[in-house]
Amino acid sequence: MTDEATRTGPMLFLRAAGPEGLRVAATCVRAEGEDPPRFATDRAHEAEAIATRAGGTLWRVEMTLPAPEAxxxxxxxxxxxxxxxxxxxxLAFASCxxxxxGDLDRPPADRNALWSHLANRLDHEAIPLLLNGGDQIYAxxxxxxxxxxxxxxxNVPQSLSGDEWREMKAALDASFFARYTLQWAQEGYSEVVARVPxxxxxxxxxxxxxxGSLRRAAQTSDVAKVLFASAREAYLMFQFGCRPxxxxxICVGAGRGMSWRVDLPGISLVAPDLRSTRSKSAIMSDEAWGDFAPALDGTEARTFVISSVPALGPRLSLVERAMKLTRRMEDYEDDLRDQWQSFAHRDEWRRFLSHLMAVHDREDSAVTVLSGEIHLAMRGTMQTASGPLHQLVASGISHPAPPEALATGLSLLARLGEAPLRGHPIxxxxxxxxxxxxxxxxNYLLLKRRGAAWSATWHLEDSGQTADLPI
Structure with missing residues (x-):
């Protein structure tokens, strides 16, 4: 990396929030050997070096930012x-x-148009939190x-020698670090993450x-283990502001998974880790379920569950089974297997929806699911005894929109309806x-609480902003 490329940040990450304000971690990348960044609020904060890779050092400070503005x-x-x-x-929500x-080869003004729009919005609208719904980086x-x-x-070796393991880990560590550093410095995005935790x-x-949805031979190889270890460390550093x-x-449970929960006044934010233990036959392991299920206990009046892949959607299992009849679409098999609606995950999908519905049907409680992943904007509902449980999808903020034909085809498929839980149609x-x-x-999504009422609005790149949707 060049010296210019190794100057990234600041980036803010939420640690806790309450009436008194926000507790955050702030990170910066500076060239290896350069002086640490100088942070200050009402006093100076000494930065801690938490990792040095690819010619750069990641620095961190912990700060408390008082309400209502800091x-x-x-x-x-x-x-x-x-x-x-x-x-x-x-609150803002974005994904993809x-x-x-060739992600970073695109003209920044085009790639980051919606990030710049959101950054400009901060000058006249208070947004204290950005929820990132997955695929923050395309690695x-x-x-x-x-x-x-x-x-x-x-085509990768199943086993690696000790030297091969160490050499590959060092190479992938450096590559992840460099890519995050370059992407985090992108125009528009960098302005948002410096001002919104x-x-x-x-x-x-x-x-x-x-x-997690790839063929077993690849997924169980030593190469996969090295790749996951490097990706996890980079995720910790650049998406949590943590040491590798x-x-x-904010994580829940005692395992290595990264399901988390954060409470704000009247709001609970719960995010199951849908990737760490995923396989072709299961989205979450028993350990991951053991982390996630208790995180839904005692939540606030409004619970937002961030499911990286949509929890409410059309009957994709029909498409998945039809693909078995032709090899022409086999490249899309892992995309469909990724979904809750895959025939391989149907029992687990019912289990997930049952957990959500149990919280939604509690007295003075409501659940809304936030998702990304599909590169389209959409919304859905599941009928419950206490009213509709909403699913909101915002995807993607910089990923190019797919062809109109895909949106049309999925919209037609959606007309078939779905009811994995009997009596609760989607x-x-x-x-x-x-x-x-x-x-x-x-697109990106805004979630608004006004008084006791919640609404959602999408900002669409070509159509502009939608009307508020009560949720």
């Missing part, structure tokens, strides 16, 4: 942060920040960093395309002002 400086540049999470509040190939090209992983996942859940591209061997304090609905269930435009 300012801090990094290397004498001032940043203003909205910190009031009581009363009326607006990249594309599979698929990281495997090109070492000869033994270059043909991943189709993030909470992140990962999805496959934060590791590699289709992680540190488990975030229906997909158009966004406000739209005619079909899926919208093929880049």
């Amino acid at each position: 300012r801090y400086t990094c290397d004498d540049v001032e940043y203003r942060v909205a910190t009031d999470v009581t009363g009326d509040v607006t 920040n990249g594309q599979e190939e 698929d090209e990281v495997t090109q960093a070492h000869p033994l992983s270059q043909e991943w996942p189709d 993030s909470l992140c859940v990962w999805d496959d591209h934060d590791i590699c395309d289709g992680w 061997d540190e488990r975030p304090e 229906r997909l609905h158009p966004l406000p002002g739209k005619r079909r269930a899926y919208t093929a435009e880049r």
Whole structure:
């Protein structure tokens, strides 16, 4: 990396929130050997070096930012942060920040158009939290960093010697670090994450395309173990602001999984880890379920569950089974296997929906599911005894929109309906002002609490902002 490329940040990550304000971690990358960044609020904060890789050092400070608004400086540049999470509040949600190939070769003004739109919004609208719904980075090209992983996942050795393991780990560590550093410095995005603390859940591209839904031989190889270890460390550093061997304090359970929960006044944010233990036959292991299920106990009046892949959707199992009749679509098999609606995960999907419905049907409680992954905007509902449980999808913020034909095809499929839990039908609905269930435009989502009422609005790249949707 060049010296210019190794100057990234600041980036804010939420640790805790309450009426008094926000507790955050702030990170920066500086060239190896360069002086640490200078952070200050009402006092100076000494930065801690938490990792050095690829010619850069990641630095961190912990700060408390008082409500209702706070300012801090990094290397004498001032940043203003909205910190009031009581009363009326607006949260942002985004996903799919990249594309599979040539992501950073795109003109920044085009790639980051919606990030720049969100950054400009901060000058006149208080947004104290950014929820990142997965695929914050498209790391698929990281495997090109070492000869033994270059043909991943189709042709890799099953076993590695000790030297090969260490050499590959060092190469992938450096490649992940460099890619995050370059991407985090992107115009528009860098302005948002310096002013709005993030909470992140990962999805496959934060590791590699289709992680967990690939063929068993690749997924159980030593190359896969090295790839996952490097991706996990990078995720900890660049999406939590943690040391590579540190488990975030917001995580729940005692395992190595990274399901987490954060409570704000009247709001619980719960994110199951849908990638760490995923296989072709299971989305979450018994240990992962053991982490997630208790995280739903005693939640606040409004619970947002961040499921990286949509929990409510059309009958994709029909498409998945039809694909078995032809080899022409086998490249899409892992994309369908990734979904809760896959025929391989149907029992687990019912289990997940049952947990959500149990919380939604508690007195004075409501659940809303937030998801990304599909590169389309959509919404759905599942009928319950206490009213509709909403699913909101915002995807992607910088990934190119797919062809209109895909949105049309999925919208037609959605008309078939679905009811994995008997008596609780799932229906997909158009966004406000739209005619079909899926919208093929880049987008991000705003969640608004005004008084006791919640609503959602999508900002669509071409159509503009939708009307508020009560949820």
